[in-house]
Amino acid sequence: MLLSHGGEPLPATESVARWTVEQVLSLAPDDASRKAGNKLATAGQWSGTGFDGSGAVWGLCKGSGSKPYQTMVDTTGPAYTCSCPSRKFPCKHALGLLLLRASGDGSVPQGEPADWAAQWLTARRGRAEAKQAKQEAAASGEPAPGPADGAAARKRAERRAERVTSGALELEQRLTDLLRGGLATADRAGYALWEETAARMVDAQAPGLAGRVRELGAIPGSGPGWPVRLLEECGLLHLLDTAWLGRERLPDPLAATVRTRVGLPMSAEGPPVRDHWLVLAQYDTPDGRLTTRRIWLYGRESGRTALLLAFGAMGRAPELALPVGVTIDAELTPYPGGGLRADPGRQFAPPAAAPGAPVPDTPPPGGSTAAALAAYGEALRGDPWLDAWPVTLRDVIPVPSEGGWQLADAKSASALPLSSAALSRPGLWKLVALSGGGPVTVFGELGHRGFDPFAAWDTGGGGGSGSADATDGTVRLI
Numbered sequence: 001m002l003l004s005h006g007g008e009p010l011p012a013t014e015s016v017a018r019w020t021v022e023q024v025l026s027l028a029p030d031d032a033s034r035k036a037g038n039k040l041a042t043a044g045q046w047s048g049t050g051f052d053g054s055g056a057v058w059g060l061c062k063g064s065g066s067k068p069y070q071t072m073v074d075t076t077g078p079a080y081t082c083s084c085p086s087r088k089f090p091c092k093h094a095l096g097l098l099l100l101r102a103s104g105d106g107s108v109p110q111g112e113p114a115d116w117a118a119q120w121l122t123a124r125r126g127r128a129e130a131k132q133a134k135q136e137a138a139a140s141g142e143p144a145p146g147p148a149d150g151a152a153a154r155k156r157a158e159r160r161a162e163r164v165t166s167g168a169l170e171l172e173q174r175l176t177d178l179l180r181g182g183l184a185t186a187d188r189a190g191y192a193l194w195e196e197t198a199a200r201m202v203d204a205q206a207p208g209l210a211g212r213v214r215e216l217g218a219i220p221g222s223g224p225g226w227p228v229r230l231l232e233e234c235g236l237l238h239l240l241d242t243a244w245l246g247r248e249r250l251p252d253p254l255a256a257t258v259r260t261r262v263g264l265p266m267s268a269e270g271p272p273v274r275d276h277w278l279v280l281a282q283y284d285t286p287d288g289r290l291t292t293r294r295i296w297l298y299g300r301e302s303g304r305t306a307l308l309l310a311f312g313a314m315g316r317a318p319e320l321a322l323p324v325g326v327t328i329d330a331e332l333t334p335y336p337g338g339g340l341r342a343d344p345g346r347q348f349a350p351p352a353a354a355p356g357a358p359v360p361d362t363p364p365p366g367g368s369t370a371a372a373l374a375a376y377g378e379a380l381r382g383d384p385w386l387d388a389w390p391v392t393l394r395d396v397i398p399v400p401s402e403g404g405w406q407l408a409d410a411k412s413a414s415a416l417p418l419s420s421a422a423l424s425r426p427g428l429w430k431l432v433a434l435s436g437g438g439p440v441t442v443f444g445e446l447g448h449r450g451f452d453p454f455a456a457w458d459t460g461g462g463g464g465s466g467s468a469d470a471t472d473g474t475v476r477l478i
Contacts, residue, residue, distance in 0.1 A: 017350075019075065019323055024098040026282060026324035026476045027078070029088045029317035033095060040096025043107040049100070050111040055350050057101050057108065058117035061093045071097050072117045074124065076350040078321065081120055088317040160205050164262055167204025168241045171197065171213070175238055183227045183234075187220035208263030212237050236385055256337035257383050268343035270334035275299035277306065277330060278364065279322045279351070280390075280443050281454035283478045293318035296390055296443070296454065297332070298364040305364075305390050306332050306342040320344075324455065325474035326351045338382030340390070363441045363457040363474075366394030369409045369416045376446045388447030395439040395459065398432050407451060410439040419450035427477030431456050434475050444477075453477045 028034035040046075040061060047068065049059035055076040060068040063084065070083045071093040080090040090098075101108040113121060174197055178186060194217025201210035216237070219230045243250065243258045250258065260266050277297040285292045295308040310318035322328070331345035367375075372391040379389040393416070396407040401415075404423050408415040422428055422444075434440055434456055444453040456475045 019102055021102045022476055023323035023325050024102050027090055027321045028095055033088055033092050036092035037095025037099055040092055041099035048114060049108045051108055056113055056121055057097055058113055059097050069093050070116050072120050073098060089319045163204045164206045167201050167206045168244050172241050175234055183230050191217045206263050208261050239384060253338045260337055261385050266335055268333040268335050272331040272333045272345050273302055274331045275302045276327045278327050279324050282324055289314055291318060295322055305340055307340045308344055324476045364392050366392035366441050369414045372446050388445035391446045392443045394441050396442055397439055398435050416451040419452045422452045430475055430477055434458055
């Protein structure tokens with residue numbers, strides 16, 4: 001079975017740079033794929049390998065059968081295809097091939113693509129041309145849907161809004177009953193009551209409310225102080241309910257945020273922003289039903305931070321994957337509201353530094369821990385249900401604290417505690433090794449549970465020697 005990402009290739013005007021080992025590993029959908037890819041990064045596993053100046057890499061990998069797997073990567077997408085049965089993007093064979101190419105030992109020579117690889121590249125470029133023609137036609141003013149289509153869409157939206165309103169009213173009654181009975185007794189009802197309420201929200205076509213109800217069900221009995229945490233989350237859910245019921249009186253950005261939090265589908269509709277986007281981080285969050293991939297980008301010229309989201313069904317990794325630490329010359333279209341989410345648009349150059357482009361491993365400008373807290377507080381004004389906000393900390397030092405670690409500001413007496421999730425990952429020790437007791441620049445998410453670091457740079461403050469998988473650029477911490 002052939003697997004393909006579907007990202008659009010680019011007409012290469014110059015040789016595409018080879019990715020580093022760290023950048024290749026940042027594409028792995030999980031630790032198991034990362035380990036399996038490392039095992040396949042040996043020349044003895046491969047035959048018929050090669051690459052060309054357009055960013056294509058191909059090879060045949062030994063498998064359990066008599067026929068080798070055909071593996072192909074287009075690094076300008078990036079996009080992947082492999083004849084193996086894996087449902088992961090990229091699969092272990094694509095990772096192994098890219099790691100072999102990253103080693104630069106000559107095991108992957110430059111040449112012309114094999115016939116099977118050339119067919120895939122030709123098909124991709126045909127799709128890219130068709131997509132570009134469609135976008136140009138839309139930009140030139142193609143006819144919009146007719147009045148009948150528009151009227152039908154409005155009626156569907158109105159019917160869904162009515163169902164969501166009914167669900168919000170029912171949820172308000174259930175929250176009132178919970179508070180009347182006392183939060184301290186909430187653990188006696190068990191999880192079934194919460195699941196039933198969540199199912200009612202799904203029936204009301206409000207998946208955002210359903211997800212928050214399920215989160216409430218996990219709080220009772222979760223440890224000391226759980227009634228306080230339950231009260232806090234109930235308060236936020238009540239706020240979301242009342243915001244939906246009074247959405248006509250809200251400012252447009254806040255109303256758009258409420259619609260998104262409730263779970264109504266939104267489309268990117270802002271003006272496209274072209275920039276050189278630095279890929280800061282990529283990580284997956286599975287919830288049993290869906291895997292959500294978050295990719296953080298920073299615009300060199302605009303100074304904007306953007307979030308790309310990709311989704312994979314249960315048991316299947318999302319297809320979109322970008323190597324951490326590279327810069328992409330592309331357009332992003334923002335979503336309405338006060339969030340940072342955007343959709344990827346036209347890409348003008350491969351995901352690597354071209355001559356004259358900004359250096360890809362230069363960190364975004366950061367600030368102090370106090371400035372980061374202020375930025376998170378300001379973001380909460382526009383989205384009170386925000387769990388975390390992306391910030392870059394400049395000149396911070398990882399130091400142990402009671403029961404964990406914190407990032408201490410090298411120029412003041414303030415510090416931010418690391419989240420429990422960060423403490424459980426090996427990236428913490430990468431960060432400590434990179435610092436070596438000196439200041440570093442760190443990008444991550446700051447929320448009420450602490451700071452979660454995703455990427456780091458040695459800012460020349462006498463830190464470590466780079467032994468933590470650092471090249472001379474971005475050190476991936478997740």
